[in-house]
Amino acid sequence: MNPETEKYSKVVNILKKSKPVLNSTTDIEREVIKRISGSYRTDRGISGAIEFFFGWVYIGWVRRTLITASVLLVLVFIYQQNIILKQIKYLSSQATVATEDKLINTSDRIEKKMMLYKLGGRSLSSEEVTISSGQLEQLLESVNELQVQYKDLLKLIGEDPELKKLVEKKMEENSHKKTKL
């Protein structure tokens, strides 16, 4: 054993032998018990209150009844949700059809009124016109046909300069204005 180890062992042995002495075990004991019993009482107080308010849930038949009731409530809830979803689906499809109809009707009616306004001139109010839808369609078809024929006529006149001059002359005579095709 070298001197260094010897010295080390000596010191360690002395320290080992000299166990620290706790003189005030009772003080520590009293303090610990005091702190514990304080918190223990609080714990007991809280748990007592919880037991008083919710302790009844541990009674067997109450528990079983509550479980059954909750299962029933969940089933009713699911059933109601299904019905509500179906209703929502049905109503949303209805709403779409109604809207589309309305739009079609509305746009069609506006178009027809505008056409009548154009044909009748500014003096004719669209609200005053009473005409059946069949007559209206017939009228519009005639206007379209007339427009096509007018275009063809203009084309024919355009191709023949002599005819063009003749027509212009006739129109000038009728309207007393210079007209150019």
Add this chain to the structure above:
Amino acid sequence: MIEKQIIDECRGGNLNKFRILVEQTSPIAFSVAFRMLCDEDQAKDVVQETMISIWQKLNKIRSAERYKSWMYRIVINKCYDQLRRRKKNPEYKADDKTWELISDRISEQPSSDLENEETAVIISQLTNRLSPKQKAVFVLTELEELSVDEVSEITGMSKTAIKSNLWYARRRISEMVEKYL
């Protein structure tokens, strides 16, 4: 050995039995805490805190046989906390006069054990340059005479880590002993 019956009754909330447990085990806890902290008041505080933790967590202990190592673990962790807090305040360094006094006291071959104060000064000076882990390994292995397995269970360190920390602590302390005593 702590009786299993006492621990079981403490688990059931028996404060009188816990009083006995505190009485039996607080000196052991104090010994470790004092050797770790080298301060009687702080060691007493650690013992108190440890006992309160034990009361609160007594249900977590798996078997009565493990009670002692479990208690050591709580003490060591609380000591670590104290040492960490202490880092902010610079450690008192002994002058040559203090070393002379220590040297004289040790070379006297004391027939009686050292007083707490003397033990505190010696351990404090010898372990001044050790890390908290090295100090814990030194105290538990060399002074409390626990086996490497027990120290491993208490500190959570591997056996290799314990051996290396112990080797380093021994070397450091030997250097101090050689230099000053």
